[in-house]
Amino acid sequence: MGRWEPNARERLAEAALQLYAEQGYERTTVAQIARQAGLTERTFFRHYADKREVLFAGSPLQDLFVTAVAEAPAAAPLPDVLGAGLDAAAAMFAGRHAYALRRQAVVAAHAELRERELIKLAALAAALAGALRGRGEPEPTATLAAEAAVAVFKVGFERWITAADETDMVPLLRELLDELGRITART
Incomplete structure (x- = not known):
């Protein structure tokens, strides 16, 4: 193997996902992941702290969501601000339905990974x-709106991931945000 391997991080993530799906998360080792990616264990640990983080590290979801909220027009009403964040979050999944479906199946099958996913969502809400x-x-x-936005994202992602084919997540999230507005409207 050469000293520098292009796309090492992505290759490791893809190898891990493939092995987790084939033989299970618990039975997969870092050595197997590195070997599957054509890399060394040392390279793995340069990119990821452990085999769990290969599924969670490096996701721009939080940065995209938070930046869109922070940069929304100052006069925008709160639902529009949250919508801008949801739009930015959804954009990162465009063209990635198959990958997201495979990843979600692995996460759903393992309590440790489901727990890590919930921790990431809590960090996003904060x-x-x-x-x-x-x-x-x-x-x-601020806290109620953030938690509600994460709930909209979570429900929307679950609906999007179980769709028969890839659809645009943006309209789905906007529909759910509107539904939340109807639920909370005071009459």
Whole structure:
């Protein structure tokens, strides 16, 4: 193997996902992942802390979502701000339905990975709440809105991932955000 291998991170992630799907998360070792990717264990650990993180590290979801919320027009109403964040989050999944479906099947099959996914979603909600506070939203509005946006994303992702074929996630998330508005509307 050469000293520098192009796309090592992506190759390791793909190899891990393939092995997790074939033989299970618990039975897959870092050595097997590295070998499948044509790399060394040392290279694996330069990119990932452990075999769990290969499925969670490096996702731009939080950065995209939070940045879109923080950069939404100052005068935009809160639902529009959340919608901008949801649109940005959905964009990262365009053309990735098959990969997301495979990854979700692996995560769903293992309690340790489901727990890690929930931790990532909690971190996303906390970061969103911080961005909303930075926009001047008071508490508890910032935290409630952030948690609601993550719930919309989570439900939308689950609906998108179980669709028979790849559809655009943006309209789906916007529909769910509208539904949340109807649920919470005071009449």
